[in-house]
Amino acid sequence: MERREFVASLVAGGSAGMCVDLALFPLDTIKTRLQSQQGFYRAGGFRGIYAGVPSAALGSFPSASAFFVTYDCAKSLLGSHGALAEAPVAPLTHMLSASLGETVACLIRVPTEVVKQRTQASPSSSTYHVLLVTLREEGVGGLYRGFRSTLLREIPFSLVQFPLWEYFKTRWSRRRGQTLHSWQAAVCGAFAGAVAAFLTTPLDVAKTRIMLAKAVCRQHTQDDLHQRGRLHFPGRLRESAAHSSAVAKAELRELTVLGASKNVWKNVLSGPPLLPLQPADEV
Numbered sequence: 001m002e003r004r005e006f007v008a009s010l011v012a013g014g015s016a017g018m019c020v021d022l023a024l025f026p027l028d029t030i031k032t033r034l035q036s037q038q039g040f041y042r043a044g045g046f047r048g049i050y051a052g053v054p055s056a057a058l059g060s061f062p063s064a065s066a067f068f069v070t071y072d073c074a075k076s077l078l079g080s081h082g083a084l085a086e087a088p089v090a091p092l093t094h095m096l097s098a099s100l101g102e103t104v105a106c107l108i109r110v111p112t113e114v115v116k117q118r119t120q121a122s123p124s125s126s127t128y129h130v131l132l133v134t135l136r137e138e139g140v141g142g143l144y145r146g147f148r149s150t151l152l153r154e155i156p157f158s159l160v161q162f163p164l165w166e167y168f169k170t171r172w173s174r175r176r177g178q179t180l181h182s183w184q185a186a187v188c189g190a191f192a193g194a195v196a197a198f199l200t201t202p203l204d205v206a207k208t209r210i211m212l213a214k215a216v217c218r219q220h221t222q223d224d225l226h227q228r229g230r231l232h233f234p235g236r237l238r239e240s241a242a243h244s245s246a247v248a249k250a251e252l253r254e255l256t257v258l259g260a261s262k263n264v265w266k267n268v269l270s271g272p273p274l275l276p277l278q279p280a281d282e283v
Helices: 003-023 025-035 053-080 087-120 127-138 140-144 147-176 182-228 241-255 264-270
Strands: none
Touching (some): 003 053, 025 087, 025 182, 053 087, 053 127
16 A cells, blocks of 8 residues: 555545534434433433534544555455455455454544443533543443444444445446546445445444443442432442442343344434545546
8 A cells, every 4th residue: 555545545534534423413412312221302302412522523533544544455455466356356355454444443433432422312411521430430441331332333334335335336437437536436435334324223222322321320220229228338339239230231131132223214324434535546
């Protein structure tokens, strides 16, 4: 991968990711609140629809840049020689590259996603307050809550989206007999992203609820213990066995994704088709 291509992936991918996240942020907030166990109105309804936007703004550019740099580098390496360079197995190259890109990007995306979604579900709290509470009560590990469930959602998403994106671009380019323009590549990406979002919505519901579960379960457990007169100890002693059990049960329940396909259209609209608006030169 040449330096020019590296810089193009870094800047174009990061810029596209940030623009998409900020432009569709209200839909993302609605989706998060609909998926929350609290219910849409208890999670904030239509109030504070931009709650958590600082976290999204800070995390969008670096995570999208990391994804596209990794994706393009892997695609260049895998497709330059060997069996994976042959046209019939090109979708496999795109799948492997996208999976690696998502794994790298999630190292940056998950902490910002946790803070963003908890702020969206608690619009009365600021992003900074949610960050401090998460670090104080759960430590740095709390920022990576739901990391595995995020990978479980993002990798299948990319396995569907990127081979479709490349396929649509190839077919359209051959039909026209020339390289696609940026807007045409973006249209291909929009269709590919919509299909991927539709298919992975159950996994997205599970991811959202796992990220929100700790805060929700803690509040419910503490309220229950207060009512019973059993909460007498300060600090970390409040992390009782009852709380730990509630969190474990909630996570296990949300990983059972049968019937979790609610809000699928919100996910289609606000899903992350983070495709850079650049000419499809590789077609």
